[in-house]
Amino acid sequence: MAELSRPGAARRPLSGEEATGEPVATPSRRLDIVGRRNVFFALSLLIIVPGIYSMLTRGFLLGIDFQGGTELFLKFSQPANQAQVEAVVASENVNGTVQKGANGTYIVRTRALDPAQQKKIVDDLDSKVAPVDRNQIQANQVGPSVAREIVTSALLAVLAAAILILLYLAFRFRRVRGGWRAGFQFGGSALLALLHDVFLLTGIFSILGKVLNLRIGEIDSLFLTAALTVVGFSVHDTIVVFDRIRENLVLSDRLGASRLTFEQVVNLSILQTAARSIITSFTVVLVLAALLLFGGQTLQGFVLALLIGILSGTYSSIFNASQLLVVWRKLQPVR
Amino acid sequence: MHYLLSWPVRLLVVGLLILSIAVDGAGYIQRVLNHQPLTGQVSGMPPQLFGNQVYIHRGLDLQGGTDLLLQITDVPPGRDMSQVQRDTIDVISKRINKLGVSEPVINPVGRDRIEVQLAGVSAAKAQATIGNTARLVTTKWVADANVKGGPFPGNRPQITALTSEMLTGADASLDAQNGNQWVINVTYNSQGAAIFSQLSTEAFNATCPNGATDCPQHSITNWLNLTADDVAHWDQRAADLYRPFDQGGKLLVDARILQPITGGQSQITGNFTADSAKNLAILLNSGALPGNLQVIQSTEVGATLGADSIKRSLAAGVLGLLIVIVFMIFFYRLPGLVASVALLFYAGLTLAVFKMIPVTLTLAGLAGFILSVGMAVDANVLIFERFKEEVRSGVSVGAAVETAVGRAWPAIRDSNTATLITTGLLYLAGNGPVKGFAITLFLGVLVSMFSSIIVTHNLMALVVENHNAERSFLMGVTLPLRRGRA
Numbered sequence: 078m079a080e081l082s083r084p085g086a087a088r089r090p091l092s093g094e095e096a097t098g099e100p101v102a103t104p105s106r107r108l109d110i111v112g113r114r115n116v117f118f119a120l121s122l123l124i125i126v127p128g129i130y131s132m133l134t135r136g137f138l139l140g141i142d143f144q145g146g147t148e149l150f151l152k153f154s155q156p157a158n159q160a161q162v163e164a165v166v167a168s169e170n171v172n173g174t175v176q177k178g179a180n181g182t183y184i185v186r187t188r189a190l191d192p193a194q195q196k197k198i199v200d201d202l203d204s205k206v207a208p209v210d211r212n213q214i215q216a217n218q219v220g221p222s223v224a225r226e227i228v229t230s231a232l233l234a235v236l237a238a239a240i241l242i243l244l245y246l247a248f249r250f251r252r253v254r255g256g257w258r259a260g261f262q263f264g265g266s267a268l269l270a271l272l273h274d275v276f277l278l279t280g281i282f283s284i285l286g287k288v289l290n291l292r293i294g295e296i297d298s299l300f301l302t303a304a305l306t307v308v309g310f311s312v313h314d315t316i317v318v319f320d321r322i323r324e325n326l327v328l329s330d331r332l333g334a335s336r337l338t339f340e341q342v343v344n345l346s347i348l349q350t351a352a353r354s355i356i357t358s359f360t361v362v363l364v365l366a367a368l369l370l371f372g373g374q375t376l377q378g379f380v381l382a383l384l385i386g387i388l389s390g391t392y393s394s395i396f397n398a399s400q401l402l403v404v405w406r407k408l409q410p411v412r
Numbered sequence: 413m414h415y416l417l418s419w420p421v422r423l424l425v426v427g428l429l430i431l432s433i434a435v436d437g438a439g440y441i442q443r444v445l446n447h448q449p450l451t452g453q454v455s456g457m458p459p460q461l462f463g464n465q466v467y468i469h470r471g472l473d474l475q476g477g478t479d480l481l482l483q484i485t486d487v488p489p490g491r492d493m494s495q496v497q498r499d500t501i502d503v504i505s506k507r508i509n510k511l512g513v514s515e516p517v518i519n520p521v522g523r524d525r526i527e528v529q530l531a532g533v534s535a536a537k538a539q540a541t542i543g544n545t546a547r548l549v550t551t552k553w554v555a556d557a558n559v560k561g562g563p564f565p566g567n568r569p570q571i572t573a574l575t576s577e578m579l580t581g582a583d584a585s586l587d588a589q590n591g592n593q594w595v596i597n598v599t600y601n602s603q604g605a606a607i608f609s610q611l612s613t614e615a616f617n618a619t620c621p622n623g624a625t626d627c628p629q630h631s632i633t634n635w636l637n638l639t640a641d642d643v644a645h646w647d648q649r650a651a652d653l654y655r656p657f658d659q660g661g662k663l664l665v666d667a668r669i670l671q672p673i674t675g676g677q678s679q680i681t682g683n684f685t686a687d688s689a690k691n692l693a694i695l696l697n698s699g700a701l702p703g704n705l706q707v708i709q710s711t712e713v714g715a716t717l718g719a720d721s722i723k724r725s726l727a728a729g730v731l732g733l734l735i736v737i738v739f740m741i742f743f744y745r746l747p748g749l750v751a752s753v754a755l756l757f758y759a760g761l762t763l764a765v766f767k768m769i770p771v772t773l774t775l776a777g778l779a780g781f782i783l784s785v786g787m788a789v790d791a792n793v794l795i796f797e798r799f800k801e802e803v804r805s806g807v808s809v810g811a812a813v814e815t816a817v818g819r820a821w822p823a824i825r826d827s828n829t830a831t832l833i834t835t836g837l838l839y840l841a842g843n844g845p846v847k848g849f850a851i852t853l854f855l856g857v858l859v860s861m862f863s864s865i866i867v868t869h870n871l872m873a874l875v876v877e878n879h880n881a882e883r884s885f886l887m888g889v890t891l892p893l894r895r896g897r898a
Contacts (some may be wrong), residue, residue: 191707191710192478192536192539192707193536193539193540195536195712196534196536210714211534211714212476212715213716213717214712214714214717215711215712215713215714216535216710216711217710217711217712218535218709218710220708220709223481223709227843227844227846230842230843231838231841234838234840234841234842235834237837238834241833242830242833245826245830245833246826246830249822249826298776298846299845301846302780302845302846302849306780306783308834309830309831309835312827312830312831313787313790313828313831316823316827317794317827320822320823320827323822324819349801353793353794356793357786357789357790357793360793361786361789363732363735363736364736366735367728367729367731367732367735367782368782371724371725376775379779383783
């Protein structure tokens, strides 16, 4: 790589602050993020454990994509009375529920109905309650078997992606001291941090949907999309930190006897990349805010899931991933 | 990394920029060249480029329409499932053609499913057109004194053993031998030929009651979906059923047999026009649906709802991009401006790629695209943070650009590869919204890597070549020399 021949490398051993002429900073004189790892682990567990408990005992509030059923978004062109809408839906014998949305919209959820049956409900509402704006209808119907398949295929995709990412990282980090074993430690830690983000996100949604009974905590295919984005982002974030550790390990080794301990290298790398992590996440949060502002009601859960995931991903890449790597190294030392 | 600054690379960037502008603005460019107004409907749209129409393909959730997932059930045992699926798709296509929908999508899914996407059609209408079951039913006529009404009092149809699976094809052609009239040639397989031979012989030889020269017994009739129940209640239902299929009845053709037909090849003649002959051929073919169809998933979006979603997502995309540009310029100053230019290049090129492939944009797809903007920014942030570090450590501004790009590259490469792996697998395994999301994010990440490592890099190099390193305010970094320490 370019760094081996770069002039000025000798003048600038490690940190970004070396131009001030100070000796190589020791972790004790700086912010010690690695040393206080147990505090950060505890903080994560504080959120994750209740989430997992809620997932195990209460499960999720499932959207129709995952449960099977029909969902009709209707807009009446004249004001409609919710009790009337409910009465008509109840008379159809379709296990229907009615929810009032913003701007005179209603959401009717029933068991899976084919389009002809859906049309009957809309026609009945049209004639018995108030005229329905046919250009504003949105209707989704998902059979229970399809719902299962969507979940299974997505989970399989994530599992396959996790394995491939682990192999890819092991391959990319195999040149670090310790070879492939070290490579798998890097890859494994990145995956653990990923699990952290996924469990935190799904846990919070389980609590939102089942403990607090909020519709925003509904698990549907948009939530799945959000969770998958978080998977990508979390690994992305973690790799940037790990890449810096890899680079600093090489530089540190050149110092010979005065080289830093692994823990010190990790701490330094986190500090050097923290600004980038925070700036990038901040930019994404800005973009998400724009989505939240214009995306409308149907996208609110999606944006919330992304916000939680991105924040968790940033937190775990700074406060968890590398610390897990340090712990792993202590348990399974490499020479 | 220095070779990335060579002139062929820069030429490539300029070429891609011109291509992006040409593709993105193709509609407007054509309007200007043809002296057409810039807004409203004009002829010749969408524009052609390299033989393909270029425009943004909108998913059904953005333009309104229906998406149905159909399950093929009740397939007769022993039939090749993939053949059944292909046949069913043929039949559905023919039925949908009647609707005149632009660009209907009919795709096989798995072994026994079919996805149908129809723009601007309600779910109920789509289902009615495709039909749950549509079987070609062939009947002969038998005397039944109980039948008082209908087209032929005293007669009712009787369903024969000839089924739709035995019909191998029906096509309309101009018959030169019979005075250039339109005819429909119908072909049966060997089993069907045997049955049809017997039926036609019986019909030809039938004696009409009361010495009449003509009676229904001389005819063989094709129907769509005629059921045993219909026949049992023929007296009440005849008037409704004995009407052409496209006028709400179940009748396809009631043909008088002129001679016994033994070879499995028959010809239907009548006062057909080119259109009516082709339509009948389509309907005869479309009756040959090998199994039943069940709607297992349907999504319907109203037309104005879709248009509303486009406006919202466009607004979100533009606002998001603007916020990011303002933030980048505020935070990184001159490099931030450079990154913003690169970001616009990125957005333009990605849009052009979407138009050319073409990628069908859905709501989830737009979310993926907007998120890929975030990833594109990240690559720039990685480079600039490194650039600041290098400059602070005393490296000259010019050398710092090179080192920053070189050192940020492994992080950009590895982190984006991880995203490419995830989105690639999701595209392969996912369905519906997940697929749309995966494809835009995948392409967005690919373009963003190019944009950061080549476009940002080259622009930074150009800026630095003509830049006085002392003006550190513009570079957003305090040089060590200026701290008054040295």
